Amino acid sequence: MAKKNTPPVENELSGRLQVVRGKMTQDEFAKALGVGRTTLIRYESGERVPDANFLQVLSLKFNVDPSWLLLGVGKAPEREQVTPEKQALLDAYDGMSEENKRAILQIGESLSQPKPSKFAS
Numbered sequence: 814m815a816k817k818n819t820p821p822v823e824n825e826l827s828g829r830l831q832v833v834r835g836k837m838t839q840d841e842f843a844k845a846l847g848v849g850r851t852t853l854i855r856y857e858s859g860e861r862v863p864d865a866n867f868l869q870v871l872s873l874k875f876n877v878d879p880s881w882l883l884l885g886v887g888k889a890p891e892r893e894q895v896t897p898e899k900q901a902l903l904d905a906y907d908g909m910s911e912e913n914k915r916a917i918l919q920i921g922e923s924l925s926q927p928k929p930s931k932f933a934s
Contacts, residue, residue: 827859829882832889833875841897845904846870 834842834857843853848867855861863871872879881887906914 824885825859826862826883827857829885829889830857830863830871833871833877833882837897837900841900845874845900 830853837845839850839853839857843850846853846867847870848856852861856863856867868879868882871877872882875890877890878887881889906917909917
């Protein structure tokens with residue numbers, strides 16, 4: 814059987830949800846997952862158990878191992894904190910047509926290229 818590797822806050826599903834949320838507000842996290850803040854509060858307090866759809870969305874959007882999320886088995890997620898701005902960009906991108914996604918990627922790549930120096934020799 815796999816070894817449990819969880820600090821005390823992660824002993825319950827409700828605590829693991831808080832770990833995944835990190836520094837995001839409950840409003841931001843709930844919006845990213847498509848639930849209301851009150852629903853999220855009930856999940857995080859252990860008052861309600863999330864349904865399978867919520868857990869699947871959470872696992873996919875935040876790259877969380879379902880075994881860790883449900884059972885606390887394995888390694889906790891190591892992920893970059895998603896800021897509200899990044900999440901807004903991701904949400905907008907998800908709603909775009911394939912053509913618009915390609916255009917946005919081209920624009921993003923263009924904007925991220927280093928600008929040549931005026932004084933380069």
